[in-house]
Amino acid sequence: MTIFDLDFMRYALVAAVMVGLTAPAVGTFIVQRRLALLGDGIGHVALTGVALGFLTGTAPVATAVVVAALGAVAIEMVRARGKTSGDVALALLFYGGLAGGVMIIYLTPGESTASLNSYLFGAITSVDATDLWVIAGLAVAVLALLAVFGRELFVLCQDEEVARASGLPVRFLGLLIAVIASVTVVVAMRAVGLLLVSALMVVPVATSQQLTRSFRTTMALSMVFGVLATVGGLTSSFYLDVPSGATIVLLALAGFAVALGIGRFVRRSRTGESTA
Amino acid sequence: MSTAFDMTAGQVTIDGRKILRGIDLTVDDGEVVAVLGANGSGKSTLVRSLLGVQPLSGGSTLLYGRPPARFREWWRIGYVPQRLSVGGGVPATVREVVASGRIARQRRGRFTSSADRQAVVAALNEVGLSDRAGDPVSSLSGGQQQRVLIARALAGEPDAFVLDEPTAGVDAGSQKMLAETLSGLVGRGKTVVLVAHELGPLEPLISRAVVLNQGCKVHDGAPPTAVGAHALPGHDHVHPHEPEPAESGLPSWVLAQEKA
Ligand SMILES: Nc1ncnc2c1ncn2[C@@H]1O[C@H](COP(=O)(O)OP(=O)(O)OP(=O)(O)O)[C@@H](O)[C@H]1O
Ligand SMILES: [Mg+2]
Numbered sequence: 001m002t003i004f005d006l007d008f009m010r011y012a013l014v015a016a017v018m019v020g021l022t023a024p025a026v027g028t029f030i031v032q033r034r035l036a037l038l039g040d041g042i043g044h045v046a047l048t049g050v051a052l053g054f055l056t057g058t059a060p061v062a063t064a065v066v067v068a069a070l071g072a073v074a075i076e077m078v079r080a081r082g083k084t085s086g087d088v089a090l091a092l093l094f095y096g097g098l099a100g101g102v103m104i105i106y107l108t109p110g111e112s113t114a115s116l117n118s119y120l121f122g123a124i125t126s127v128d129a130t131d132l133w134v135i136a137g138l139a140v141a142v143l144a145l146l147a148v149f150g151r152e153l154f155v156l157c158q159d160e161e162v163a164r165a166s167g168l169p170v171r172f173l174g175l176l177i178a179v180i181a182s183v184t185v186v187v188a189m190r191a192v193g194l195l196l197v198s199a200l201m202v203v204p205v206a207t208s209q210q211l212t213r214s215f216r217t218t219m220a221l222s223m224v225f226g227v228l229a230t231v232g233g234l235t236s237s238f239y240l241d242v243p244s245g246a247t248i249v250l251l252a253l254a255g256f257a258v259a260l261g262i263g264r265f266v267r268r269s270r271t272g273e274s275t276a
Numbered sequence: 277m278s279t280a281f282d283m284t285a286g287q288v289t290i291d292g293r294k295i296l297r298g299i300d301l302t303v304d305d306g307e308v309v310a311v312l313g314a315n316g317s318g319k320s321t322l323v324r325s326l327l328g329v330q331p332l333s334g335g336s337t338l339l340y341g342r343p344p345a346r347f348r349e350w351w352r353i354g355y356v357p358q359r360l361s362v363g364g365g366v367p368a369t370v371r372e373v374v375a376s377g378r379i380a381r382q383r384r385g386r387f388t389s390s391a392d393r394q395a396v397v398a399a400l401n402e403v404g405l406s407d408r409a410g411d412p413v414s415s416l417s418g419g420q421q422q423r424v425l426i427a428r429a430l431a432g433e434p435d436a437f438v439l440d441e442p443t444a445g446v447d448a449g450s451q452k453m454l455a456e457t458l459s460g461l462v463g464r465g466k467t468v469v470l471v472a473h474e475l476g477p478l479e480p481l482i483s484r485a486v487v488l489n490q491g492c493k494v495h496d497g498a499p500p501t502a503v504g505a506h507a508l509p510g511h512d513h514v515h516p517h518e519p520e521p522a523e524s525g526l527p528s529w530v531l532a533q534e535k536a
Contacts, residue, residue: 032366148385155376158364161357162428165327165438166380167350205366213412215368 003238011132012124012244016234018139019191019200020227024208025146026184027201028219029177032157038075038178039198041090042185044097045071047194049186050119051104054111060119061134065186071097072178080174122193122245124234131190138187142180153177154215191230192245200226203252210256210263225255278305280340280436280467281326287334288321288491295321297491298335305435308458308468308481310499313488319471320358322488323438326469327355351380354429358440358471362421367412370424374399374409377431399430402457404450419446426454436467443472452477475499 003009023039030038049067053060071093078089105111118126127135146153156163156173164170181201188197208221233248240247281303288296296318303309303326311319324330326337328344339347354377362373377399378392400406403423408416413424426442437458443451455477458468462481475482479499487495 028366032364032368034363034365036365151376151379151382152384154368154372155379158362158368158373158376159357159359161324161329162355162376163379164329165350165353165355165357166432167347168379209367213367213369213410215364215366215372218366 003235008125008127009238011127011129012234013231014132015124015127015135016191016230016248017227018135019188020230021223022139022142022184023188023197023200024204024222024226025143025219026177026181027205028215028222029146029153029157030181031202031205032154032215033177035090036202037087037090037198038072038181039185039201041075041093041097042068042072042182043189043194043197044094044101046097046182046185046189047101047116047119048097048104050116050194051101051108054115055104055108061131061186061189064119064189065183068182068186069179072182073175076174076178080171118193119189120193120195121243122189122191122196122248124191124244127190135187135190138183142184142187145176145180149173149176191234192248196245196249199249199252200230203249203256204229207252207256207259210259211266225252229255278340279303279338280305280307281337281469282341283326283335283337285335286322286325286332286337288318288325288330289333295491296325299491299493301326301486301493301496303436303467303469305467306462306465308462308483309470310475310478310482310485311469311471311488312473312485312500317488318491319488320440321491323440323469323471327353327438329355351432352435353380354432354434354437356425356429356437356439356442358444359421359425361418362413362424367414369410370405370413370416370427371396371400371409373413373424374427374431377428380432395431395433399427402430403427404453419450422446423450423454426457430457434466437461437469439468439470441471441473443474443476443478448476454478455481 003013027039030036046064046068049064050060052067053063056063075089075093101116102113105113105116152163152168152173153176155166155168156170156177160170163173184201185194185197188200192200204222204225205218207225208218212218212221229252230248233251234244236251237244237247279302281301283299283301286296286299286301287294299322301322311322313319321330325332328337328339328347336343340349340352342348375388375392375396378395382388382392397406400409403426405420405423405427408420413421416424422442422445426439429437429439442454446454458478459481462468470478472478482499484497485495485499486493
């Protein structure tokens with residue numbers, strides 16, 4: 001029996017491809033903006049959203065998207081004010097989001113923190129046909145927005161002041177990238193869980209950076225690495241019977257270690273050539 | 277003749293501290309204005325507020341006759357910020373950074389045009405970095421990165437350049453190159469506002485100098501003649517018994533500096 005014989009595995013594989021493509025694409029801009037931990041911040045806030053879903057009896061994914069987007073906008077506004085640096089703003093949300101989630105789930109009758117487990121650590125094999133449509137729709141929207149606004153986002157993430165002096169709508173673009181990131185986090189939540197979500201946004205980017213020189217190829221290659229990690233991780237977790245989220249992230253990290261070695265080697269031989 | 281920059285009683289306050297105190301500054305088309313002053317005197321703040329990047333807490337400023345918030349022709353402005361390095365957490369090639377200078381001329385969702393590409397090639401040539409176009413900016417030296425920022429502004433083919441210390445960390449040869457580039461631009465009627473510590477080879481190009489001291493404009497007019505380490509503000513040169521500035525032949529800002 002192969003994994004393609006099982007409906008739930010087919011769904012899971014398609015979801016894995018979607019997540020593997022979008023998370024690193026968004027991640028490239030976020031790392032460029034030096035907000036690598038933004039995904040983590042949003043992930044923690046999304047937990048409050050998930051718990052709210054349980055409390056109010058609505059779909060946790062829907063409440064997670066709303067709360068995560070609000071959290072991301074809050075981070076962006078605190079950061080743009082300039083009084084608090086980005087990382088401190090993020091840290092505040094980490095704590096608030098996690099504490100809020102735990103508290104709300106405790107207050108919800110019939111639920112306990114165990115109910116949060118599949119959201120914390122991912123449950124990609126629980127994706128059904130409806131979920132898949134939602135995930136695919138969101139992923140396509142995210143990629144389309146990045147394609148349309150990519151050039152402006154590049155300038156924004158490279159140098160906000162220059163973006164302003166070029167007449168770009170800096171506040172709008174800042175909120176746009178924040179909202180795109182939060183949608184991505186919630187999409188990726190199904191695959192790797194909120195605690196590991198940011199890994200898919202950052203690790204493939206860090207991996208491809210070892211091998212590339214340009215922004216464009218870094219982004220393209222990180223998407224390739226992202227898909228390799230999610231699909232590879234999902235497949236091996238199925239055969240090895242281990243948790244999928246952790247497998248995906250560990251695979252991505254292994255890829256980083258290999259790229260680090262290759263990158264060192266390539267750079268050394270390159271400088272060796274030029275000095276010789 | 278129109279006016280590129282027009283600031284009236286411009287004030288900037290950050291955290292309750294007055295950084296700029298009532299600056300009046302008009303820069304006409306085709307002028308080449310040097311902004312001089314000691315570290316922390318507010319030079320960067322002044323040029324940033326001319327562009328609307330730094331909001332004013334008092335007074336007003338106009339870009340080609342419009343307040344920054346309602347200005348639309350941003351392609352007319354080329355800004356070179358004061359940076360130690362070209363930032364960003366992801367590698368970007370020299371060409372990518374220079375090409376981003378075209379952003380104000382590009383329509384959202386359109387592909388890069390051949391005019392865009394030609395402008396980028398020309399800008400890279402102008403600063404002598406064509407051979408490094410495919411290298412990551414982070415692999416360049418500080419002075420070379422400064423030239424990348426200048427090329428980014430050139431690529432936009434603006435009418436007015438605002439350069440914040442474009443010669444900082446740039447060697448003598450490259451400063452000469454920059455001077456040649458600027459004189460070419462000036463010859464074509466472009467407006468230049470540049471912040472500098474040492475004018476060096478740029479000196480002959482300057483038509484006017486503005487000197488700041490602790491957020492106040494203390495000189496606006498002919499560029500100081502002996503621009504070198506000697507006449508620059510911040511230089512510890514004491515003239516204890518100097519009489520009225522007008523009679524001494526010394527620019528008034530030298531005295532203002534000494535009193536400070
Ligand atoms: N974002 C900021 N927050 C707080 N203070 C600031 C900020 N930006 C500038 N300042 C203050 O404003 C004053 C003027 O700074 P500015 O950068 O304009 O000086 P400058 O003349 O360009 O100096 P330099 O020659 O070092 O570039 C300084 O005293 C600085 O401390
Ligand atoms: Mg400065």
